[in-house]
Amino acid sequence: MEQKHKDFFDQVYQVVRLIPKGCVTSYGAIANYLGAKGSSRMVGWAMNAAHDLDDVPAHRVVNRVGLLTGRHHFTPPDQMQHLLEQEGIKVENDRVKNFKAVFWDPTVELEL
DNA sequence: TGTTTGACTGGGA
DNA sequence: CTCCCAGCCAAAC
Numbered sequence: 001m002e003q004k005h006k007d008f009f010d011q012v013y014q015v016v017r018l019i020p021k022g023c024v025t026s027y028g029a030i031a032n033y034l035g036a037k038g039s040s041r042m043v044g045w046a047m048n049a050a051h052d053l054d055d056v057p058a059h060r061v062v063n064r065v066g067l068l069t070g071r072h073h074f075t076p077p078d079q080m081q082h083l084l085e086q087e088g089i090k091v092e093n094d095r096v097k098n099f100k101a102v103f104w105d106p107t108v109e110l111e112l
Numbered sequence: 113t114g115t116t117t118g119a120c121t122g123g124g125a
Numbered sequence: 126c127t128c129c130c131a132g133c134c135a136a137a138c
Contacts, residue, residue: 008135026120026121027119027120027121028120028121028122031120031121036133036134037121037133038120038121038132038133038134039120039133039134039135040120040121040133040134041117041118041119041120041121041133041134041135042118042120042133042134042135042136043119043120044118044119044120045118045119045134045135045136046119046135047119048118048119048136051119058119061119062119063119063120063121064120064121064122065126065127068119069119069120070119071119072119073119074119
């Protein structure tokens with residue numbers, strides 16, 4: 001039977017879509033916003049499925065230290081860094097420069 | 113149906 | 126920020 005309510009994956013998509021241009025967030029921040037604090041891995045798994053959607057800027061989602069852990073899932077892998085640089089985010093050695101400044105926390109910005 | 117894996121995180125050193 | 130260890134939960138095999 002169909003699930004009328006939004007799935008965990010869908011919830012992740014909604015939050016990622018709300019990430020402002022030129023900003024990045026972490027998997028844990030999204031998971032925390034969804035109330036699944038310990039399920040940060042599921043966010044990454046959801047992003048894997050989100051890869052099918054054009055509306056989900058997965059390149060704006062990195063790990064807690066600003067490391068582009070999911071870049072290998074992009075086509076090509078350099079695409080993730082390239083997209084971030086287009087948004088004005090500096091990336092060095094697969095890591096977001098000035099990560100703290102571009103960090104966007106949904107639990108704070110959206111203030112659930 | 114049980115085991116393995118994974119785009120992670122937090123705590124301690 | 127870095128390295129190591131343990132916990133976490135759902136999807137995939």
